[in-house]
Amino acid sequence: MSTLLSDGGAVLTRQLQKARHAPALLVLTQTMPITMLLFFGYVFGSALAMPGADYRAFLVPGMLAATAANGLMTGLFTAAQDAHRGVMDRFRTLPMSRSAVPLGQTAADLLTTGVSMVPLMLVGLAMGWRIETGLPGALGALGILLLFRFATAWVGTYLGLLTRSEEAAGQLGGATFVLPMLSSAYLPTAGLPGWLRTVAEWNPISAVATAVRDLCGNPGAGAGAGAAWPAAHPVAGALLWSALLLAVFVPLASRRFARGTAG
């Protein structure tokens, strides 16, 4: 365990050093959610009328949840990029913990995301979003977002290790863009046709978005009539979804990494 943590720390340092040598990429991935927030908020927001609520106050928690879910994409790219590099084979020939590389990668992602959540929240506040519940609610929401980010980064890492090329990872990563669309991140689910509503309400991103709305006292937190269980219990739903994803994908990704790509 102590070697896992110290080896994971070494890999985390590696990821941060890489980011330091190529800051443009980091800036790009961090400003993307802000751009999207402004776009959705002012382009769609002008056309959308939410009865009795401000759409932009509804949207900000959704965008935070969608950003958290983007761990899937960064995990996928990071793992797929590294998988075919010789340096991964060197890691496998060193007397180090087998889980340290995915752990260090996901932990580094968590750290950079945690930092990038702050400007996203500030832009949200400038757009009229408010934390109505004070510090405990805000910290609870941030905790859920980071936990979910960590969980989706492990899912992405596993998928990235499965892909045979960076191109394949790119296409798969592009496809993950629709996941927040099929959730309550950007739009309320109550108006969706029956089956689509069920899919959207069981989408973990919905649970996270609604949990953040719930914890910050924002519009759209309450479940409508006939809502699915995670939509009615968003905080528990978000925590359980994250725990489930971690329980499944941490062992899968670790084992896959230890095996290597060449079988």
Added chain:
Amino acid sequence: MTTTYAVLSEGLEKNYGEVRALRGLDLAVREGTVCGLLGPNGAGKTTAVRVLTTLTAPTRGRALVAGHDVTREPGAVRRAIGVTGQYASVDGDLTGRENLRLFARLAGLRGAAARSRADGLLERFGLAEAADRVAGTWSGGMRRRLDLAAGLITRPRVLFLDEPTTGLDPGAREHIWTAVRTLAGEGTTVLLTTQYLEEADRLADEIVVVDDGRAAATGTPAGLKARIGAYAEVHVAARGAVAAAAGVLDQLTGGRPVLDEERLTVGVTVLDAGLTLPRIIRALDTAGVPVTDASLRPPTLDEVFLRLTRPAVGQGADHEEYAA
């Protein structure tokens, strides 16, 4: 130590789906020696290194590295080995110093110890000046040296070098060769793979010629060369003289000459170092064979493989016959 062999493998087999990359490779590398696995692309050299360095599990057979079974005790093997890959396996996005410090930490060194190991290796390989530049911007030769330094971070007892100089210019190659010889002089066992006869010749105490996933021949560089011999080729003036030339060469060498009636040539392997080109020409002249051109040259790598691995094809000779 219960064994004097740093690397020992018996009947090592590795299948990738339908492809049989290793078909029963036996190796025995004594401690403190340099062993060269020599073979063409696709012979199974890299697969052998991957199995021996715990990167991939063998399908059948077993292998001991530094006395530890690669399948059952991979952790103990990893503590004893250093690996330098065919493609510079350092992180091109990090600086040289960051790379070596990372590997030192992952090898179990802490804080100041990791830093001083990394700095010491940078110094030793003449990389101190470039150390704080991102490795992706370095020249091929420098990256290969960094890769070699990274392979030494664990102070390995057994060092694996997979084609350490492929793609390098002669100067950079010489640099790597000197480093390998120094390491061997310090007592590190080295197992290297190469496509270059010259490289195996310069570095290895023993050469294993690998072909088709098996050890086709094993011996010292001098011993293998003696078995392979030189190659004589004679051009004659007319088609009718080809058979006559072959007869003379057959008598001189005891080998089996290869006749080419289109090109008007006869080729034969010459194992006897005393059989010089003037003697061959004189014998042909005495027999009245009209020679237009003649050459005697050391074997090319292609011929080494033909002779040592495919006795049934090419010249149709059986090297066991010569070795006896």
